């Protein structure tokens with residue numbers, strides 16, 4: 340954390356001395372008084388981001404990806420998945436070049452936070468609710484989508500749990516058809532994890548274990564339980580306590596994650 344300071348003349352003088360003591364005299368003798376003050380001021384006002392050291396698990400994943408492996412990363416809330424993803428994207432772009440790395444997510448909101456696009460939009464499959472063969476012909480007729488599939492070297496998919504097994508298998512079908520590799524798909528499945536091709540798609544599947552964000556045991560248990568679909572009445576009680584029981588002030592800005600929630604509010608009679 341950065342300590343707040345008052346910029347009185349004596350404070351600045353003191354800071355100059357401290358700065359000289361810690362940084363040595365490099366450049367200082369030649370610098371004008373004005374630039375010394377400017378330098379100290381920026382030193383005081385721009386807090387240094389603490390250097391985060393990746394855990395062994397995070398490094399292991401980064402190395403596997405750098406070596407060309409496909410990796411599925413999972414983990415409880417706050418275990419650093421998104422943080423690691425930024426490192427992964429940077430690394431992939433260095434290896435393959437920016438234009439060959441496509442950053443996607445299952446939802447628009449998740450994609451926005453990564454400056455990416457939705458998986459459906461990348462793939463050119465619209466809503467993705469057609470058969471594999473129909474989706475393939477749609478993609479081949481869409482010049483830009485077809486070019487993306489031919490060009491891609493690395494595909495990042497965030498929040499993959501919201502991709503259905505059918506869509507995942509269909510995407511594999513499209514990829515393998517366009518890139519002339521082996522194919523395989525079909526059957527009804529609910530989640531991407533249930534796709535026929537799931538295990539074949541990854542060289543490594545890993546669960547991050549260290550939780551960085553929250554340290555309160557009860558909250559960790561609650562978040563873990565919700566994720567696994569295993570929670571008890573205590574967990575639900577805690578969750579309920581977090582919900583406001585009063586109607587929000589109608590003049591306040593309200594945020595909703597889905598278009599249908601927004602429509603419900605905007606079409607409500609006044």
Ligand SMILES: Nc1ncnc2c1ncn2[C@@H]1O[C@H](COP(=O)(O)OP(=O)(O)OP(=O)(O)O)[C@@H](O)[C@H]1O
Pocket residue numbers: 391392393394397414415416417418419420421422423551552
């Ligand atoms: N190796 C690390 N050392 C210290 N802090 C870390 C490390 N990796 C991640 N963090 C920090 O942990 C916090 C949680 O990380 P992040 O948001 O990436 O978690 P997440 O697994 O994506 O969580 P969620 O599933 O809730 O979205 C962030 O503040 C991040 O900077």
